[in-house]
Amino acid sequence: MTRRIYIFDTTLRDGEQSPGVSLNTGEKLQIARQLARLGVDVIEAGFPVASPGDFEAVRAIAREVRGVTVAGLARTSFHDIDRAWEALREAEQPRIHTFIATSDIHLQHKLRMSREQVIEAAAAAVRRAKGYVSDVEFSAEDASRSEPDFLCRVLETAIAAGATVINIPDTVGYAVPGEFARFIGEIRQRVAGMEKVVLSVHCHDDLGLAVANSLAAVAAGAGQVEGAINGIGERAGNVSLEEVVMALYTRRDQFDCTTGVHTEEIYRTSRLVSNLTGMPVQPNKAVVGKNAFAHEAGIHQDGVLKERTTYEIMNPKMVGISQSSLVLGKHSGRHAFRDRLAELGYDLSGDELNKAFGRFKNLADKKKDITDADLEAIVEDELRPV
Ligand code: KIV
Ligand code: ZN
DSSP, rough: EEEEEEEEOOTTTTTTSTTTTOOOOOHHHHHHHHHHHHHHEEEEEEEEEGOHHHHHHHHHHHOOOOOOOOEEOOOOSHHHHHHHHHTTTTOEEEEEEEEEOHHHHEEEEEEEEHHHHHHHHHHHHHHHHHTTTTTTTEEETTGGGHHHHHHHHHHHHHHHHTTTTEEEEESSSOOOHHHHHHHHHHHHHSTTTTSEEEEEEEEEEEOOOOOHHHHHHTTTTEEEEEEEEEGGGSSTTBHHHHHHHHHHHTTTEEEEEEEOOOOGGHHHHHHHHHHHHHHOOOOTTTTSSSSTOOOOOOHHHHHHHHHHGTTSOOOOOGGGGTTTTOOOOTTTOOOHHHHHHHHTOOOHHHHHHHHHHHHHHHHHOOOOSSSSSHHHHHHHHHHHHO
């Protein structure tokens, strides 16, 4: 039977941990609204104890964004968990996500805790969170480098304490697909109570294997995938959610899984995240890169003109890229201008739109074809005047 895979978006938490990225509450709200439109199941809105700004952003998203679970991250300390709850209390579907590391490297050098102390901390944290919300996620940080017997004991303890989601992070992107699939299979088999909870994976991309590892885990029975739009995040980033979603869809013959994602919103979400974080998307990036559906070689162009599927395994329309890619110039009207901006992830109000349109017309008088980069520069300038 076709399985439903839950998509957990951490663009606003782990994604925002990308070096140099800092979003304010208004920007986080814009992204959260778009993530809800995209149809992700969970938005991890931030780490409320980390800073007053993070707390405010989580609270604003919890208050406003509906139809989606809103999660807040907390270490196992009661102070973290209490702050997470304060930030989340107005959410329609709140989730507290608590975590502690389980690898010996982290226990010895970072936490300076014994294995028994980690087990006690995990149980106490899940119980504390459970006093506030019914939906509690527990993550074993650095799970993929943890000793399996100990990891299984920690996970069993978290489930017995009331966790509803168990997350297996490949925190440092160390796993390789075959091994990670076996690891997930072993956890499913060995951990008592696993059949009652959702088993999740959270892969980082240090070896460029995050998508492969996430898909291998899904094939081995994982029911939730965590990641970020455009794959942003610590170091080499988190798994790129749009790539996972499109791989599950395009190769549904292999996975027999669905997600709740409205794929036509993918491109717009990618542009919005790139614009607001200031992190460009590499041109050859799968699914959302500028060249992802561009055909340069004559043989390829000829093939695609005769029959699109000769060189395209996905229809660009499916990810929200208009096939004809209208060129904007001095004869273009306000409607085409606004539509193109919407595709690029901008939702401008009347006054902003008028000003941006005026600047577009001035530029179009001097330059024949207006590119997406020109449009982005115009809008960025209009929205963020110096
Ligand atoms: O990478 C990681 O281990 C994390 C956890 C906090 C889930 O981001
Ligand atoms: Zn992470």
